[in-house]
Amino acid sequence: MKRLIILLLSAALAGCASVMPASAPPALFADAGFAPPSEPVSAENLFKLSPAMRAYLNSPTFTQLLRNRGARHGLIEALYSKTDLKLEYESKVTRTAAQTYEARSGNCLSLVIMTAAFAKELGMPVHFQSVNVDDLWSRAGGLYLASNHVNISLGERATDIQRGYDPDRHLVVDFIPRDDAAKLRSRQLEEEDIVALYLNNRAAEALVQQRTDDAYWWAKAAVSARPGAVSPLNTLGVVYQRHGDLALAEQAFRTALTREPENLAVLRNLQPLLVKLGRPLEAQQLEKRIAAIEPYPPYHFFDQGMVALKAGDFDGARDLFEREVKRAPFNDEFRFWLGIAHLRLGHMSDAREHITLAVNNSTSSDMREVYSSKLHYLRTLVQTGTRIR
Template sequence: MWRIVLMLLVAALTGCQQTPANQMLRSADDLLQNQAFMPVETAIETREQIFKLPEDLVLKARQEILAYSDPRERSLALLKFIFREQTDPLQYVNNATLTALETYEQREANCLSLTILSYSLARSLGFRAQFQDVQIPEYWITRNGTSVLNGHVNLVVTPPYMQTLTKTFISASHNFLIDFERAGGSRERLPVRKINEADIVALFYNNKAADAMLTQQFDLAYRYLQEAAAVAPTVAATWNNLAVLYRQRSMPEAAELAYLQSLALEPDHPNTMANLAILYDLLGRHADSVQLSDKVQQTRLRNPYYFVMQGNEALSQQRFTDAEIAFHRSIRLEPKMPEALFGLARVAILQHDYAAATGYLQRARLHAAPGADRRLYDHKIEMLNAVAQAD
């Protein structure tokens, strides 16, 4: 899954002002602008609906998984039940934010929804389950012509405590990480932060709000963000997204307060600072804008994911030289970056340099996570060899 945070006027994003020292948090009531938006008829998913699974599914899971008494075997049985790779595998779709039930029925969703499904199944079987927010540096994708900031969550599950005659406790080795991200092994080295169920609900609402904004449904987007603020007011993404919405509705003063709230919760976040810099520039506060922009630019120059994003953007515009430069800058910062190596392979393929492309793919495979990620690269290399022979 990916948490998404809308970015405003991406082409202009090159920096931002210094965050005001000791910025105080405001109450949600001070930041919400209910009078500026119309009520919506669309029903907002409740917390219970987001996690709820049908009883027949839970019963089936219990029959297949709780038959195992060994903690490790029970955990493996849970993973096999969730993924079902050989029969009806779950598919990752970046822009599909669904409830647990919808994800199970449709068999495809983004990583947030896939993680919610896994969490609901694990909890229904007595497993301990802990959400984790993976601290990915700033990284965007483009959807419907708008750049969207990606985030990522995963789940650590532990089988139910099973008391034996020797009263042995389950060790940490029985913990299993459930992660639906296929971007490569570089993400495994990133720090994580434990988050709770309320945070996940707020991120779910944020994704729904972002989807609504992309389709110009501003009242619906506000309704989702209003709900996110109610369930978990300390999630910084909510206030950043709300500020973007206010900016789109020509409410600059409200947007500034929301941006500052987001920065008070998550200081020096480059995306939020960049958005605030754009707002200050539009308001004629050019000195503040330049100060923030310089700070953001320095942060981005240390972020290998930023250059992967730049490379992908250049590649989409067939600016091959610019793409190569960006991907190589990413690799200089992080030599074991499969995403950048894969980007260089794509550049080589488009230039019909299949030998170079194979070399980059082999290096990307080497640094990718074992298992499905490496098998994916094996498949790409096989396909590339077939194309090279036919060319």
């Protein structure tokens, strides 16, 4: 099986050291080896409101909504109801607050950033949180991408005395069902963590687009923003590895492992790197260590299922896809192909169920269209009584 690099995309910086170093070790950076960035690399305007955002804040509609619903509930209703701004979830690009507002879409981090920008402008206390959910894996541009989840909670303004001001009462704004969010553990993040996440995401997105030079500058900025965090160090190592700077890649990975010795993303990146460096015995030892932590890597059963599906073994494909779905129930790609396996077996109801879940779980508008098209086709088959074998 072709080895692909594992990269933490929206990870919640769980690798922050208890005592942060003041700055990243200069030896980790190699500016001279990379072309200047093709765009400004900065998070300076991350939370800055655009003129259009300020105009919306001052609009009669928004003002009336705050008056009727209260500041916090009015803001959330304005941003995320389907009758006003009609913001959509889209995972491909991480944006600033102003860019998210203009595009009317963003991933969970972008939506958190934009919500925070509005809330801070309205004088609300803002708290960022890392939510303890399983990583959501995807593949793009020759990379494995693991996304964790962040949300935001809004405190009450001291001026909201008419509703009974309580400084300890917070409204959690999340992009997963409220019942699920309430059951999950969370950890508070600092605004600096959000900045580092944004920079790290931009590095990952540049890597997916094969823009290695740009990825370096974004990754460097992320490491500099939060020097004790594992995810940016891992991303920097991936950049070096793709650029052919193997010794620097190892140094970045080793630095990350001093903070989080059993981080699987870093370990899985380091193992093939050791092979390339001509140290097979170290690589074998590390492979055994990885297997002891996690015997089956992400996509293990999915890839086997695709082989079975192409071979016409639809029962085997279904069983393998089910094993992958059990490990990652919200992965739209796994759900979709499990639905296809059921379709090939003639299990129309099961196929419709899993493809519907693929539509609902997808974070990409392009893939939602693909899944919806297949779902429409499946409904047509059901209506006409056609069976697929």
